[in-house]
Amino acid sequence: MSIIETLVEKFPIRKSKAQKAAFREWAVAYAQEQGYEAHVETARNIARCHNVVIGDPETAEVVFTGHYDTPATMPIPNFITPCNVLVYLLYQLLLVPVLLVPGLLTGALGGYVLKLLTGNAELAASIGGLLGFVMVYVTLGLMMFGPANRNNVNDNTSGTAAVLELMERIPPENRSKAAFILFDNEEKGMLGSAAYASKHKAVKKEKLLINMDCVGDGEHMLFFANKRTRNLPCFPQLEEAMHAATGRNFLMNKLESCIYPSDQANYKYGIAVCACNKMKVIGYYCDKIHTKKDTICEQVNLDFLAEGLTDFVSRL
């Protein structure tokens, strides 16, 4: 059974305390079986975050990461177009009414009923307003902390599988050059990666970190690097290795002219990796995530990343 199949079968949802703990225990044991040092590091910021750390990020030359936590279900897809900032922002604006409508309805209805009951229009209006305000926060909370999305194969079982697949394929003689972290609580606001970064300043400020989030669905593999990362001496080796990898179309993008919010944002030399499909006019896009339709992770995507990134590590 492949790693992605194992994860989908054994740990389809990683959202409750118990689900996450069971996954971490398995992941640590799996890494140790491959001969790696692995442990869970717990740090607290807004939430308690348990990151799975494999190898030694402080001494490695590159750190590969992905978040293992499962998002909540959203009523509409988190449709993203990382290279088309205008469409990206317009779609996010479309989400605003979704957030506000339940609040407006609750406020109006609450106010109306209270007015009927009390006959006091002023009191009804202020309590109705308060109810509406609370409802907006409840809606927002449900989007972030609500029931788990049972289908999360792309976001982010795919990135978790990509990290483990790569870990397994790097030959023993090159393993000290790489380390791996599976981050907790990305979906609550990148909390796990922030917690790790604040505890490990050298990793935050000095290490090349390649973060895989939603890499399973789409034939174009997009990498996003900021200017200072593109100026690293090892950067040409990364591009060469990825161009040489087979099965998928590799694209290196300038992070400063794209949008791809994920855990790499907490690291100075963070590169984001995602898979996209492409359509006319709007260009590269990633759909289905945070919805029931998030069921695709193609092995060819994981093979492409493992092949290219294993090659990159060997060139370091």
Ligand SMILES: [Zn+2]
């Ligand atoms: Zn994600």
